[in-house]
Amino acid sequence: MAQSDTDIDTCAEIMIADPVTVPATATVEQAIELLLRERFHSVPVIDDGRRFKGLFGIDHVCRLLLPRVVTMEGGLGAVSFASENLDDMRQRFDAIRGKPVAELAEAKVSTVQPSTPLLRGLQLLHRERTLVPVVDPATGR
Numbered sequence: 001m002a003q004s005d006t007d008i009d010t011c012a013e014i015m016i017a018d019p020v021t022v023p024a025t026a027t028v029e030q031a032i033e034l035l036l037r038e039r040f041h042s043v044p045v046i047d048d049g050r051r052f053k054g055l056f057g058i059d060h061v062c063r064l065l066l067p068r069v070v071t072m073e074g075g076l077g078a079v080s081f082a083s084e085n086l087d088d089m090r091q092r093f094d095a096i097r098g099k100p101v102a103e104l105a106e107a108k109v110s111t112v113q114p115s116t117p118l119l120r121g122l123q124l125l126h127r128e129r130t131l132v133p134v135v136d137p138a139t140g141r
Contacts, residue, residue: 011116011118011120012114012134022045025100026101027099027100028056028104029098035058041057042059042060052111052135055106065093066089067088110124116134
């Protein structure tokens with residue numbers, strides 16, 4: 001079968017060239033505001049040179065705000081004895097709200113290069129169930 005002009009071969013052909021990002025120096029509170037405003041599950045964290053530093057998302061927020069025991073193996077079943085309230089969650093948020101988001105972003109995430117075959121990128125999207133950033137290995141952008 002001959003290739004046509006509409007064939008898509010690489011991730012570069014479908015990636016968002018200028019995605020919404022959050023600066024590494026933004027606070028956790030600012031990153032959460034961005035997630036809520038844009039209705040995103042997660043957002044890339046970038047440094048001043050627009051180099052990719054990690055992802056920050058709703059999963060991070062939940063891990064940061066929920067009692068530690070809830071996020072452990074066994075989940076809610078392990079916390080039937082715990083007495084948590086909204087004030088406890090507010091205290092956890094107050095402890096992290098002003099921290100730079102880069103400190104809490106997930107740095108070890110799967111990425112692809114612009115030249116990565118589209119099929120490989122789609123496999124990662126399916127497996128990871130989150131963003132798969134397209135990062136130029138030469139520049140980190």
